[in-house]
Amino acid sequence: MRKHRTPEQWQALVNQQRDSGLSASKFCKQENIGYASFCNWRKRLSDQAAGDSADSGEAGFLDLSSLMGAAQSGPGWNIVLSLG
Template sequence: MRKHRTLEQWQALVDQQRASDLTAPQFCKKEKIGYASFCNWRKRPSADQSTDNSTGSDEASFLDLSSLMGNSPSSVPGWHIVLSLGNGVELRLSQNG
């Protein structure tokens, strides 16, 4: 049966391996952890690291796009936004007048 671990449990395992004198494969064998799963979790940022969130909190941050609309109601909005999601995936948002 497969054991499901929480983010905190995986982070603790990653921290234990880094603090040990064991290589990742040795640690996984000793702890009976799948090496591929361990490597996937090891790649993730730790819970105490801030990724792209400048506030450092776990809450989502939002960007107010109303400033892109211009100062006057008669201005023609013409924005183009590209969100890079990683692994070559991009989300493109465009608006024409």
């Protein structure tokens, strides 16, 4: 019979595997866990954590106003296209 686990239980298993030093395959065999299920949950939880951290912080914008003076003083670009 299949054992249904909560996301919190999967996170605990992912943490245990990471801390064990075992490969995911060996850990899954030792704990009698389906390797594919473990990998799917590990990816899902990793993606979720990455999304949460991206949503929680401020946008990574850089104020370029100080660079605008330097860019305007230069000659700029001159692009010539020869289209035959």
